[in-house]
Amino acid sequence: MSETASWGSTWIADSNGDQGGEIVLTFDDNRIASALYGSHDQNLAFLERRLGISATPRGNLLAIRGPREACEQASSVLRKLHDRIRKGGNVALGDVDGAIRLTAAQGSLFPTAPTAAEPAGIFAQLSTRKKSVSARTPAQDAYIRAFGRHELVFGVGPAGTGKTYLAVVHAAQLLERGEVDRIILSRPAVEAGERLGFLPGDMREKVDPYLRPLYDALHDVMPPERVERGLQNGIIEVAPLAFMRGRTLAHAAVILDEAQNATSMQMKMFLTRLGEGSRMVVTGDPSQVDLPNGMTSGLAEAVRLLDGVEGVSICRFTDVDVVRHELVARIVRAYEAAPRADVRE
Known part of the structure; x- marks a missing residue:
């Protein structure tokens, strides 16, 4: 059971009542999505290994499945990386690792949509x-x-x-x-x-x-x-x-x-x-x-x-x-x- 939203702002838990569930992210530009996923989806594979979630691309949709906290963190990581690509930057495995560390420093649960009060990143540059x-x-x-x-x-x-x-x-x-x-x-x-x-x-x-x-x-x-x-x-x-x-x-x-x-x-x-x-x-x-x-x-x-x-x-x-x-x-x-x-x- 899932709901599609621009940044997966709604969490839909599994019907069996456990702590698992799914968030589906939607991308307007498939080229940005492809750059985000990495060559042969290597960025998604790294994210799966580090956070213990599964990330399944379906064209311009990405289904993130696993424990709620891990899915929320993965969503936050991908949003930050997406913003970086949209502004002309590149994303490598090291950037994925850095984004994971950044979201971990910000807290356990993260909003899945950017707000005026929340900058795209807090780390210095x-x-x-x-x-x-x-x-x-x-x-x-x-x-x-x-x-x-x-x-x-x-x-x-x-x-x-x-x-x-x-x-x-x-x-x-x-x-x-x-x-x-x-x-x-x-x-x-x-x-x-x-x-x-x-x-x-x-x-x-x-x-x-x-x-x-x-x-x-x-x-x-x-x-x-x-x-x-x-x-x-x-x-x-x-x-x-x-x-x-x-x-x-x-x-x-x-x-x-x-x-x-x-x-x-x-x-x-x-x-x-x-x-x-x-x-x-x-x-x-x-x-x-x-x-x-x-x-x-x-x-x-x-x-x-x-x-x-x-x-x-x-x-x-x-x-x-x-x-x-x-x-x-x-x-x-x-x-x-x-x-x-x-x-x-």
């Missing part, structure tokens, strides 16, 4: 000319909002939580808006348990292997030709952490990645480079320190010392904020649950 990126978890939302409120932001947590990527998007946004004159990318030149030895080439070529994740993020949110032009004319600068001493970084968006591998002295030196009109983001995973035994991570010390200092925001991520792949979150939890051991022994 970063935008460049090439791409718009919305937060996918409450922690990412707090992180993005901290960018606009604090000169120095720490993003601390496990791999795959978007710490570095969002910092790069923020920097690109500031540059395009003219709020800063340049982007400076830095990272400790510490190998993850390996020794690469002598690296040939100029300075950029020597540090490329260490800064590749930052380059990848820049190319994702800025046109490749602008990234290359920026690297050539100094608007985008690659600066190994060891070479930052003595500089004053004014009117710049500064990112220190993999900061858990900075020593205490290096971290203090880097943080005190902050100049007028600059914004600084420091990211790292305290559980992946590659410093020699006996050396204190500068990131851990800085987070402890600067917590509560005016102008500084410390944003902490956990395994529930992993957005890279579902399996990554499970890997992080497995390692955190295992007894602590020094794998370098």
